[in-house]
Amino acid sequence: xxxxxxxxxxxxxxxxxxxxxxxxxxxxxxxxxxxxxxxxxxxxxxxxxxxxxxxxxxxxxxxxxxxxxxxxxxxxxxxxxxxxxxxxxxxxxxxxxxxxxxxxxxxxxxxxxxxxxxxxxxxxxxxxxxxxxxxxxxxxxxxxxxxxxxxxxxxxxxxxxxxxxxxxxxxxxxxxxxxxxxxxxxxxxxxxxxxxxxxxxxxxxxxxxxxxxxxxxxxxxxxxxxxxxxxxxxxxxxxxxxxxxxxxxxxxxxxxxxxxxxxxxxxxxxxxxxxxxxxxxxxxxxxxxxxxxxxxxxxxxxxxxxxxxxxxxxxxxxxxxxx
Amino acid sequence: xxxxxxxxxxxxxxxxxxxxxxxxxxxxxxxxxxxxxxxxxxxxxxxxxxxxxxxxxxxxxxxxxxxxxxxxxxxxxxxxxxxxxxxxxxxxxxxxxxxxxxxxxxxxxxxxxxxxxxxxxxxxxxxxxxxxxxxxxxxxxxxxxxxxxxxxxxxxxxxxxxxxxxxxxxxxxxxxxxxxxxxxxxxxxxxxxxxxxxxxxxxxxxxxxxxxxxxxxxxxxxxxxxxxxxxxxxxxxxxxxxxxxxxxxxxxxxxxxxxxxxxxxxxxxxxxxxxxxxxxxxxxxxxxxxxxxxxxxxxxxxxxxxxxxxxxxxxxxxxxxxxxxxxx
Amino acid sequence: xxxxxxxxxxxxxxxxxxxxxxxxxxxxxxxxxxxxxxxxxxxxxxxxxxxxxxxxxxxxxxxxxxxxxxxxxxxxxxxxxxxxxxxxxxxxxxxxxxxxxxxxxxxxxxxxxxxxxxxxxxxxxxxxxxxxxxxxxxxxxxxxxxxxxxxxxxxxxxxxxxxxxxxxxxxxxxxxxxxxxxxxxxxxxxxxxxxxxxxxxxxxxxxxxxxxxxxxxxxxxxxxxxxxxxxxxxxxxxxxxxxxxxxxxxxxxxxxxxxxxxxxxxxxxxxxxxxxxxxxxxxxxxxxxxxxxxxxxxxxxx
Numbered sequence: 042x043x044x045x046x047x048x049x050x051x052x053x054x055x056x057x058x059x060x061x062x063x064x065x066x067x068x069x070x071x072x073x074x075x076x077x078x079x080x081x082x083x084x085x086x087x088x089x090x091x092x093x094x095x096x097x098x099x100x101x102x103x104x105x106x107x108x109x110x111x112x113x114x115x116x117x118x119x120x121x122x123x124x125x126x127x128x129x130x131x132x133x134x135x136x137x138x139x140x141x142x143x144x145x146x147x148x149x150x151x152x153x154x155x156x157x158x159x160x161x162x163x164x165x166x167x168x169x170x171x172x173x174x175x176x177x178x179x180x181x182x183x184x185x186x187x188x189x190x191x192x193x194x195x196x197x198x199x200x201x202x203x204x205x206x207x208x209x210x211x212x213x214x215x216x217x218x219x220x221x222x223x224x225x226x227x228x229x230x231x232x233x234x235x236x237x238x239x240x241x242x243x244x245x246x247x248x249x250x251x252x253x254x255x256x257x258x259x260x261x262x263x264x265x266x267x268x269x270x271x272x273x274x275x276x277x278x279x280x281x282x283x284x285x286x287x288x289x290x291x292x293x294x295x296x297x298x299x300x301x302x303x304x305x306x307x308x309x310x311x312x313x314x315x316x317x318x319x320x321x322x323x324x325x326x327x328x329x330x331x332x333x334x335x336x337x338x339x340x341x342x343x344x345x346x347x348x349x350x351x352x353x354x355x356x357x358x359x360x361x362x363x364x
Numbered sequence: 365x366x367x368x369x370x371x372x373x374x375x376x377x378x379x380x381x382x383x384x385x386x387x388x389x390x391x392x393x394x395x396x397x398x399x400x401x402x403x404x405x406x407x408x409x410x411x412x413x414x415x416x417x418x419x420x421x422x423x424x425x426x427x428x429x430x431x432x433x434x435x436x437x438x439x440x441x442x443x444x445x446x447x448x449x450x451x452x453x454x455x456x457x458x459x460x461x462x463x464x465x466x467x468x469x470x471x472x473x474x475x476x477x478x479x480x481x482x483x484x485x486x487x488x489x490x491x492x493x494x495x496x497x498x499x500x501x502x503x504x505x506x507x508x509x510x511x512x513x514x515x516x517x518x519x520x521x522x523x524x525x526x527x528x529x530x531x532x533x534x535x536x537x538x539x540x541x542x543x544x545x546x547x548x549x550x551x552x553x554x555x556x557x558x559x560x561x562x563x564x565x566x567x568x569x570x571x572x573x574x575x576x577x578x579x580x581x582x583x584x585x586x587x588x589x590x591x592x593x594x595x596x597x598x599x600x601x602x603x604x605x606x607x608x609x610x611x612x613x614x615x616x617x618x619x620x621x622x623x624x625x626x627x628x629x630x631x632x633x634x635x636x637x638x639x640x641x642x643x644x645x646x647x648x649x650x651x652x653x654x655x656x657x658x659x660x661x662x663x664x665x666x667x668x669x670x671x672x673x674x675x676x677x678x679x680x681x682x683x684x685x686x687x688x689x690x691x692x
Numbered sequence: 693x694x695x696x697x698x699x700x701x702x703x704x705x706x707x708x709x710x711x712x713x714x715x716x717x718x719x720x721x722x723x724x725x726x727x728x729x730x731x732x733x734x735x736x737x738x739x740x741x742x743x744x745x746x747x748x749x750x751x752x753x754x755x756x757x758x759x760x761x762x763x764x765x766x767x768x769x770x771x772x773x774x775x776x777x778x779x780x781x782x783x784x785x786x787x788x789x790x791x792x793x794x795x796x797x798x799x800x801x802x803x804x805x806x807x808x809x810x811x812x813x814x815x816x817x818x819x820x821x822x823x824x825x826x827x828x829x830x831x832x833x834x835x836x837x838x839x840x841x842x843x844x845x846x847x848x849x850x851x852x853x854x855x856x857x858x859x860x861x862x863x864x865x866x867x868x869x870x871x872x873x874x875x876x877x878x879x880x881x882x883x884x885x886x887x888x889x890x891x892x893x894x895x896x897x898x899x900x901x902x903x904x905x906x907x908x909x910x911x912x913x914x915x916x917x918x919x920x921x922x923x924x925x926x927x928x929x930x931x932x933x934x935x936x937x938x939x940x941x942x943x944x945x946x947x948x949x950x951x952x953x954x955x956x957x958x959x960x961x962x963x964x965x966x967x968x969x970x971x972x973x974x975x976x977x978x979x980x981x982x983x984x985x986x987x988x989x990x991x992x993x994x
Contacts, residue, residue, distance in 0.1 A: 056830055060834070181981065187966065288469070303836050325846040
């Protein structure tokens, strides 16, 4: 077990290193003026430019720049933003934005997983029934909808026509709250739109995967043994089938974190939710490269860490992997 | 007296493109305390018969007619939930190749115990205690009840399966190819164990296998199945020494003997039939040296030809004449 | 039999192989026909292909011309109304079929192509090449797709070619992994050894023996790649990275959002392009689902 974890840990670090390298060079291969990475597209006087180039080490050979970059990274210096003049990238990312994105992402993935797993199990059990056909088609439909369009529809229906949810932002601007609960209520009210959008967009995928996994398990011999023992259907399904079928899901969840960042970007943009996803979009539009680089690194770390945790979880859950 | 009576059992598999007539008009009785063998080539319907008795047929499988009488109740008429009460309590089954027959992520003790807690109202601790004593009964170290299936060898896993099958003290046990996946030495040990348990606990066992030597080792009576039908049924002695069906004789002579004169390998020419379109009349006729028009047209009657000896063949008398003639 | 003359034997083998493929295809098609979802998928996709091809004849107006007042509601002249500069929305949606379909197919083809090549090379050659390629693959799998696409798009700029490049660079990993594991298992099979033993070059072995066996899986994967490509393109276009002179459905939605269609309730501007994306994706998803049910024996119904 320990060897397994060490191996996985080293592999994770290796991938992280590669990610850092990629991050650095990705922004250096841009055509045109190399100072764009640091100074942006804003017009600056040539003398100022020269000073900045020297300050940021852009006149040094590339590998020196890389070392400088890594050095900065290790102390948490992610550079300075263009659009938010003077604010460090780290401050922008590790503030409200990260919190908002995690709350939104975390809750929607949790709910989507839960519903997907349970409904997937039931649908697999009642294969070919109306329930199964309905849920499969529902999943395929929501899976086929572009996330941003789903968001737009929800805004249209619930925001415009039914006027029941706010269509932008995390909180109502200018409102004062008398206590934490009022604040939370307003916050959650604003979160409803993006939450429903994200959850719906993920649920189909989890459902289909779980259903496939359970159907796979049904072909195993131990399912026949369980039935031969005269166990109730519910026991067979949830005790024997589900346990085995959820194992592959664990690895899947780690990979899903990756998609969460993407889905969140779309949703946050459509709903103007003040999170990391929206930040990506804003930074791209404003060509704020330091911010983009910073987000890249942060996302890489989060995803690699999530994968590593999933490896641990899998090793703990599957008794066959104890060595 | 018989504990299990199977009468005219007919089971077909309804698949997407065709119907497989897997078992037809199978009848036999299992007597109290006896070990009855069910032998035949792969695909002859032995396992389907077993699954029919337990009502564990896969989707597409249906019992079309027949009776299965256990404790004066017809299992064919039972619903699934009624069967759940009967399964494992009155009749259990040991599967072959216990590789995946045990759930790999659940401890074996739990797997044995869950059958007990489901059927009887005992506490989990008591159930585990029973699991431990069952382990000892089958020759396993009782401290291993907390282990996982992959930590056991093939032979040991089979012992676990046997222990599990005995958990609720059933009166009838079906053993479906219990030793096929094991090497010869382990085979012998497991067979010994089964015989011993049968004696000790007074079990009535149906031993399903394609290996006649296993039958010879363990059973008192045997039914030879071919293409979903019983070709011959009788005591092991009768079958070996006094076969009435050409298929039976072919099966027996297919095993070369260590003693006796050297001879060429004999086997039955041809292949087992496709059960979606089985041969007309007697299903064995395409491979039978004695076949004639009657065999092609009519299904032979399953008749009594001696003390507890049945055969389904049109030309048994002719066949036996030649056989006895050769033996002289 | 005269073993010195090579021609007839090779011809015969080629012909046999042709009939083998014909039969396998025939079997596949027979099974596929039974699947309601599969047939539905094919119908949907065919519908869009027809619309794309027949666009100039079907569309009532030129998608780029200003044919009416802006923001007209749906009427008999403009079934889907007009957009913010007075162009007919229905025509734009119809012509959008061409772009969305084209990008989807080209991008996914390149994705599959790149992934297959890398998978084959990695699996077949093994060693440090395999290690290196797999490290890179892991990296690209780990990096969040959309942010990476956005970052690359910001570097490369707008445009259809760039979108295709971006989708390919981000999406080849799934195919590569799958092809690699197939190749690895096929490498161990006797026929590969035999092929090497009689002196075939690596390329020959790969082309003749491994590729045909990898093909069915690649095909199934290909459907998913098309789905991903279409959705990715829609997303990128929506965020503004498409080509305004060749508007896909995603771009139409981008313009819709810019015009404030969502907050003003112009459902006729929002719903149609999205429904088209949804149905086209569903079509391919259905095909993928049905193909999967057939090719994956464990999921097959008895």
